[in-house]
Amino acid sequence: MKVLHILHHSLTPARYYNDESTKFAIEIAKRTKEFSLECWRPDTSVKKMLVSTDIYGIVHKVFPSIFLRHGLEAPIRLLQAIKTESPDVIVHVHGMHSIPSNMIILSAKGKKVVAHSHGALQYPLISLKHPLRLTATLMEQRILRRIDYYFAHSREELNYYSKFFKDRIKIVRAGINTELFNQKDKFESRKLVGLQDEDKIVLFVGGLIEARGVHHLIKAMEKMNATLVIIGSGKDEEKFRNLAKKLNVKAVFLGWKDNAELPNYYNSADVYVNPGVIGGLTSVVEAMACGTPTISTPLVPSLIDIPEAKEFIKVIPYGDVKMLRKAIEEILNSGIRVPKGLMEKYSWDEIVRIIIEVYRELTEGGK
Template identity: 25%
Template sequence: MHVAMVTSYYPPSTGGMERFVYQLTQRLRARGIKVTVFTGDHFGRTNLSDVVQLRTRAVLLGNPLVPSLFKLSFDSYDILHAHDEHALTSNAVAFVKKEKPFVMHCHGSFSGGSFAWKMFVEFYMHTLGKFTISKADATVALCPTEARQLANYGAKNIRIIPNALNPDEVNLKADPEIFRTRYNLKGKRIVLFVGRLIPLKGAQLIPKIASDFNDDVVFAVVGDGPLRAKLLQEIKERKLKNVISTGRIDSQTLFSAYNACELVIVPSTSEGIPAVVLEAILFGKPLVCSDLPNIRDYFENVCSFAKPGDAKSFAQKVSEVLKKPPQDSQLELAKELVFERFNWKRVIQDVLDIYKEVVNK
């Protein structure tokens, strides 16, 4: 079986979808499936094998335009597997698929975002998006809420497959004192943010949230990105002593940070099922998250939900969780769910089952 995996972003780009597609590709190959990845060149050149990088002519609202995809022939492939129903690369696959089996893999883009983004999504999904998913022989949704939304736009044969991680790669016994000592946080109550410093992830809210707390509650911002300079400037202007920005840290220090913190904060305005949520649950940590359906569908019992983009709402929820965290039994049930449902063995088998079905249809 030969799969054409089409994605708008891929490593060395570092977002969640590209990491998922990379892991999916590698694990399918390990199961004997031949996979060729088709993507653009707007994020840099990759030296990975079996990756075809096509010329990106423009990037519109983060969406790369790769017109040569419309000219490609996929006649030699058994399955076309495209990622992100809002991507122009997925639109191209829908146009050129002919009779080839086509799997449309959605990544949670319905949830959250600005008013303008929501209006764009609504218009797009009634036009080009509806056309794209109507051409799919199977559609993958992250969660039940997204599956219902996709059905409203005409998606058929919808399967729910969440994101995944490999628990074996996570050191749950990492020493919390490594992080505390490195950043002089002994005796502090730590609220942890992990993610890229871009508007979508909401790190710009952290100084406003932190200003409602005394210095014994420290907000640790782990990650890098274009907003870091602005974040550091606001910390300085507000004279905040309870916010630190670590930049990127190695994995063992990150695992130490999870064990050192009391809760994890996820103030994103739009999300799929981010790795930080799954990792926090593996470490037995409660979360304060933006109220987004992809997270609520699975982890309502261990997440406290705040209004997206509202610093006061987040401050209130953080205060509540610090005073009264979820019961250990609830955290343990969530951890069991992550081990059982959000693991690569299960995800790969689900994808292979879809491949078998659409090929034999």
């Protein structure tokens, strides 16, 4: 059985093999050869289709794409390719509630479709009570009728969409490699990555864009006796560097790091901070699996289903610099660590097991 893992938008070069669709495909390929896996995505920077095969046997296809007005991406070549695929294929769409993802679902008419949400609960027009709410609701219902199985991102989303999918919906989030992300000695880890034993380390991992809240984190650390370690890159990196310099914050910008290097940074940190309004769940879980307490805006803590983990996550409103500073200082002064084994629920083994069961169900019986 062939399964297409499809991402609906272009990526920055640093994330070509680190996006949601590729992560899930790789973890499935590691555990079974039952399915023929391909990863498809559009890219506005290429002029012709690119095809490659990775070490796991996954075929990667990159399709030329264009931006229309208002920044809307139109993956026309990708949509055309979906229509030519066999009716037996499973189309696993990563990312919901956007016009390109809707176009992909509609293009997969007659095929088995798995829709995989990685964030927002509903369409923006619905959630914001926009004047076009009725139109958006009708459009949503048309899209939902084309979906055979829905992977929700949160308990709230599961409850909302259960009325549409009944027993064809599960919570499936990105997992972590618990063999890689686990607790090690903090000071041994610091030696391996060149950080000082005596420093207080505050860590952030992610894209360097305003929505990730890094500017708030830098402001919160003004005149603080601690080192801010930032792993990632993005269009606002220079702005953040200048802000740290202006506020005399000791900030170390390291660019993107390979997954194999991240555990030593997580283990080295005294606190991990997720200050943004988007993303961050995977990094928070990875940090906690390595024993590091975290601070986060409300979205991520609401997604973590382990009650015992809540006491190791301080929740702060997005943009509240004073509260963020206070939370950082409290954790740095407390020296607390997350107990070993607390995040085992997020093991990829369990997550892939659920996905494979759904693929088999769709293969054997359809809707």
